[in-house]
Structure formats: structure tokens, C-alpha cells
Amino acid sequence: MKHLARLWDKIDDNKVKCHVCANECLxxxxxxxxxxxxxNFDGKLFTLIYGSLISSGSIDPIEKKPLYNFWPxxxxxxxxxxxxxxxCAxxxxxxxxxxxxxxxxKNGFYTLEGLENRRMSLIELSPEELVKRVVKSKAKTLAYxxxxxxxxxxWILDVTPLLKRENIKSILVTNGYSTPEASKELIEVGIDAANIDVKSMSDTFYKKICGVKSVKPVLETAKRFKEYGIHVEITNLIIPDLNDKKEEIKQLCDWVVNNLGKDTPVHFSAYHPDFKMPSRKRTSYRTLDMAYNIAREAGLYFPYIGNIHHEKGSNTYCPQCNHLLIGREGYSFTKIDITEDKKCPNCGYSLENAIIGEINKNRKDRFAFF
Ligand code: SF4
Ligand code: SF4
Structure with missing residues (x-):
């Protein structure tokens, strides 16, 4: 629904400049x-999607976001x-x-070539109505x-305080293209966790594939979120011939180690053909295995592999003794071996600051539908 926007300036001739993301559109x-x-309606900026949802919500395993070290x-x-x-192509x-x-x-429509007549109905909810549904579902977290x-x-700024009152955590699954002022508001309202997509370390990739100027705002957002206590996990979708070089993966891992810390989970994810790149091949096991090994060599404690089976890539190991703490197969656990106070049972290493929230061992709660 239409709602007055935040974070914009009026320029001359009724033009406005938006500061909600780093595109900073005029x-x-x-x-x-x-x-x-x-x-822009007559010199005032409005959002058209406040409380406009594609559905009333679905229940996912948190690992699907992916978040592996937050409320597992x-x-x-x-x-x-x-x-x-x-x-993104x-x-x-x-x-x-x-x-x-x-x-x-109330509706969505397309301007994409060949889809001009396609329409969709959107659902309108108030923040209170949404939160009632989340509470009823018994989900511990809400993911945008x-x-x-x-x-x-x-919408997020209005929903988050209501979720906090119900002790439900707020998660952003985002491209990270924020501005300092928008990030500040998200931090202040109390976003709990974010999976930030770092698509590449190269501005050329961002320009060519994503249609934006630079990776820099993404990296700044990740640093800012981490610095102010938001749990951050990184996703890197590896696309053959576009961002799959050893040097680039190493550059990403080194950046994470030096700027976010070794205990930041990094998910390397397999590409499968879609949208404007239907004929590009899938990411091979070999490339993902290489990324996993580069991450370990760079010192990252929690590299993960997604969208493909990898014998170690779904598991959480102790950073000190390599003991298997949480084994996963798809979105299910195969093993949980960590003490109640989040220590490795083998060497006593504390994971208190690395694995956030309770670990839900009760499978029945997991896929509760509403
Ligand atoms: S793309 Fe970003 S800067 Fe441009 S209008 Fe949308 S939120 Fe604002
Ligand atoms: S940022 Fe994510 S949702 Fe947006 S176009 Fe790229 S892949 Fe799609």
C-alpha cells in the first residue's frame, strides 16, 4: 500500500533523492x-509496497535462508x-x-519483454496482523x-518492534546495498540477523551482472551490521566463468577474515541456470570444493556449501579440534554434539559467540504449519 517514505530529500523542481539504498535515485x-x-507524487516520495506481500507467509527452516549459526x-x-x-541477470x-x-x-505487474500482460494480486497486511500470524505459527524468527x-x-521499521515484544527475531536476507542512514535505522530498531549476499569482490561484476555501480556499499553494510551486533552470515553464489576464480574467492575469504572475523559463516552456493542466463552451466562440485578449501586455508571457521551435496559443507565443526558439532543433511540434522553451554564436548572450546540462540533439537516443532 502507498505510504510516505523515509530518508529522502527534496531537490529543486519537485525532484526527490532517495537514501534508502546505495543507488540513491534522483x-x-x-x-x-x-x-x-x-x-515521486508531486515532490513527495512514497513507498508503494508498505504491507504489500506476495503471500501471507510461509514456514521455512532457518537453514534455507541460509543461516546456520543463528538459532539452528x-x-x-x-x-x-x-x-x-x-x-541480476x-x-x-x-x-x-x-x-x-x-x-x-494492491497488484504487481511486469514491464519485462514478453510478460507485459502478466499481473499478480498482492496481499495487504498491517504490522499487527502480520505479527499475530507469526505468533500463531510459533515460529521463533521472521525472515524478509x-x-x-x-x-x-x-514496513520493516514498523514490524520489528512488534516482533521484539513477542521475542521473535528479525532476519534480513539481503543484497546489502544499504546506505549509512538506512543501516543506522535498521540497527536501532533491532534487526537480529542478516544473510548478506556478496556476489563478487569486483565492481565490474556488480555493473555487468547486477546493474549497480559497486560492491563497496555491500561490504560497508556487512561491516556496519557486524560492528553493531547484528549476527551476519555471508553468501557467495559461485557462477562458472563469472566469479569462480581461485584468486577472487581467496580475496573474498581474506576480506571476511580481516573485516568481519574468522567466526563469520560464509556460504558458497551452487549456481543453476535461470532468468537471463539459461544456458550457463551449473557450478561444479570441484569448484565448490575448491572454495571450501580456500576458506579453510584463509582461516574461516565456518565455511558452508549450498545447493549441492558436499560431505563436509553442511556441517559445523569445532574451530579448535575439528570435532563434528552439528551434522546436517539438507535442512535436517544428522548429529548435534555440543554442550548445553555451547562448548565443544571434545576440547571445551566455547562457541557462545559463534552460534547464537537455542539449538532446536525437537524435529516436531521444526515444520509446524499453520
Ligand atoms: S532503488 Fe534504492 S535509492 Fe532508488 S528508489 Fe529504490 S530504494 Fe530508493
Ligand atoms: S539482488 Fe537478489 S533478488 Fe535482487 S535481482 Fe539480484 S538475485 Fe534477484
């Missing part, structure tokens, strides 16, 4: 920003809207990320996911 009257979800085994009530600040969720909202936020949550800024 928007003339009657037009929308790059995300298509913020529109919890359920994540997952919600999405439409739009994105990027235009490989987007797996392009049917929502590349849609535009109508002016009242599938499309880009940073462009849902006002």
Missing part, C-alpha cells in the same frame, strides 16, 4: 526509482514483497524481484526474503 515527479517501488533448527516465518534494487526470484507495484500497492528487503524499509 526521481522526477510521476516516476519511480530503480527498485520500481518508490514513487528454528523455523523462519518467511515473507516477501516485490521489487529489487538490483537487476541470474536472479532465481525474478518473477517477484523484477515486478512493479501498482500505485495503490526472496525479494530485496532493504527497499521495504518503512
Amino acid at each position: 526521481i522526477t515527479p510521476g516516476n519511480v526509482g530503480i527498485c520500481r517501488t518508490r514513487k 533448527g528454528a523455523t523462519a516465518y518467511s515473507i516477501a514483497s516485490i521489487g529489487c534494487s538490483f537487476r 541470474n536472479c532465481q526470484n525474478w518473477s517477484i524481484s523484477q515486478a512493479s507495484p501498482s500505485d495503490n500497492g 526474503t526472496y525479494n530485496e528487503p532493504l527497499i521495504w524499509h518503512e
